[in-house]
Amino acid sequence: MRSCYKPPRFQPGNSVYNPTMAVNTLPMEDVKAPAGTRDRAVGLWLLAICACLLAMIVVGGATRLTDSGLSITEWRPVTGTIPPLSDAAWQSEFEKYKQIPEYRYINKGMSLDEFKYIYWWEWGHRFLGRLIGVLFLVPFLYFYFTKSLRPELLPKLVLMFVLGGLQGALGWYMVASGLTERVDVSQYRLAAHLGLAFIILGFIFWVAMDLLREGARVPQPRFLHPDIQGTRTAMIALTGLIYVQIVLGAFVAGLDAGLIYNTWPLMEGAWVPPELFPHSPWLANFFEHQKLVQFNHRLVAYAIAIATVVLWWRCRSPLLPGPARKAIHWVLAAVGLQILLGIWTLLAAVPIALGLAHQAGAVFLFAVALYACHALTKMPSPVAADARAA
Ligand code: HEM
Numbered sequence: 305m306r307s308c309y310k311p312p313r314f315q316p317g318n319s320v321y322n323p324t325m326a327v328n329t330l331p332m333e334d335v336k337a338p339a340g341t342r343d344r345a346v347g348l349w350l351l352a353i354c355a356c357l358l359a360m361i362v363v364g365g366a367t368r369l370t371d372s373g374l375s376i377t378e379w380r381p382v383t384g385t386i387p388p389l390s391d392a393a394w395q396s397e398f399e400k401y402k403q404i405p406e407y408r409y410i411n412k413g414m415s416l417d418e419f420k421y422i423y424w425w426e427w428g429h430r431f432l433g434r435l436i437g438v439l440f441l442v443p444f445l446y447f448y449f450t451k452s453l454r455p456e457l458l459p460k461l462v463l464m465f466v467l468g469g470l471q472g473a474l475g476w477y478m479v480a481s482g483l484t485e486r487v488d489v490s491q492y493r494l495a496a497h498l499g500l501a502f503i504i505l506g507f508i509f510w511v512a513m514d515l516l517r518e519g520a521r522v523p524q525p526r527f528l529h530p531d532i533q534g535t536r537t538a539m540i541a542l543t544g545l546i547y548v549q550i551v552l553g554a555f556v557a558g559l560d561a562g563l564i565y566n567t568w569p570l571m572e573g574a575w576v577p578p579e580l581f582p583h584s585p586w587l588a589n590f591f592e593h594q595k596l597v598q599f600n601h602r603l604v605a606y607a608i609a610i611a612t613v614v615l616w617w618r619c620r621s622p623l624l625p626g627p628a629r630k631a632i633h634w635v636l637a638a639v640g641l642q643i644l645l646g647i648w649t650l651l652a653a654v655p656i657a658l659g660l661a662h663q664a665g666a667v668f669l670f671a672v673a674l675y676a677c678h679a680l681t682k683m684p685s686p687v688a689a690d691a692r693a694a
Pocket residue numbers: 365368369498546549550551552553554556557558560561562563568601602605608639642643644645646647648649650654659662663666669
């Protein structure tokens with residue numbers, strides 16, 4: 305234990321989480337759910353939705369990497385479920401695609417079969433989105449009408465559904481940016497679409513953890529030992545930085561900035577490449593200049609690596625709950641893997657398989673970072689554990 309530790313804020317009725325002392329004066333039992341609620345089933349269902357979202361993110365990545373995203377030029381949320389079924393229907397879709405700049409300037413002369421290939425990717429991405437909507441809504445109604453949900457879950461589940469709908473609309477807003485003047489979509493809208501995907505995934509994953517992790521619903525003490533408090537704050541900040549890096553990655557992808565400067569660790573033969581800010585206003589370079597966007601993605605990766613190693617070193621404190629310590633080991637492994645994948649993807653100039661692996665790696669890293677935050681935020685009290693064991 306650190307010598308500087310003083311518990312000055314401790315007052316009767318509050319508690320300091322400190323596994324070395326039995327000072328937790330809060331009720332030790334899990335907050336009782338109303339009879340009939342089925343936390344485990346609901347939690348597993350939400351976890352399954354997270355797995356579907358991982359698939360959705362990967363298929364979205366494949367849609368982008370195969371340049372398929374602009375092949376469906378309309379947004380028909382309901383009737384669009386059915387793909388073209390006749391030759392005439394395919395021809396009609398192809399004619400609409402021929403009107404947009406991507407066909408005229410990039411894909412002119414494309415055959416109908418080639419068009420079908422890109423169409424199926426985009427259709428698959430949209431279909432998966434609709435399917436996830438159904439996989440969410442139907443069990444939700446079942447759980448609701450069988451009174452299997454804790455009351456506090458209801459607004460969260462409604463919010464998840466609304467965010468899912470918003471993500472569909474944002475996807476169309478992104479596609480629309482590539483249909484009139486550009487030959488690709490706006491990198492800003494791509495980043496917003498990917499950024500919201502990770503927010504939705506993170507939110508659902510967090511609520512699933514609330515339901516599935518043992519002890520997550522035990523009332524938490526208001527004051528923590530400084531070692532635990534410090535590690536928790538650092539882990540939350542690291543997760544925020546990982547999120548920023550994911551959004552930066554979307555800018556790298558949206559600007560095709562992974563197709564240039566395919567060397568590592570140097571860029572243009574230097575640690576800091578020249579002419580990072582050629583455009584005016586200065587700020588626009590951060591989001592529109594390929595060189596700076598890629599450079600920043602590298603820099604933030606190094607910052608994440610350093611922060612993770614420091615945090616991992618700190619997590620040797622015996623005061624940290626076991627699951628949190630294990631989770632931080634996983635975060636270290638996931639960061640290492642993701643950085644290696646990123647470097648490999650860059651050196652190979654983004655082949656589809658590596659681009660997808662790097663994207664899936666980001667989902668994995670984000671999930672384990674959130675798990676670590678959860679393990680440091682919702683801790684089963686040691687006394688509660690004793691009480692349960694008795
Ligand atoms: C913690 C570290 C990292 C995270 C969380 C991360 C995350 C991401 C994400 C989410 C994307 C967007 C993928 C997409 O939308 O398709 C991306 C793209 C990319 N990242 Fe990273 N990245 C990391 C480190 C690196 C490193 C160290 C490099 C290379 C030095 C790198 C190179 C790239 C490249 C080249 C792309 C563009 C791939 C494409 O066009 O599909 N990344 N990254």
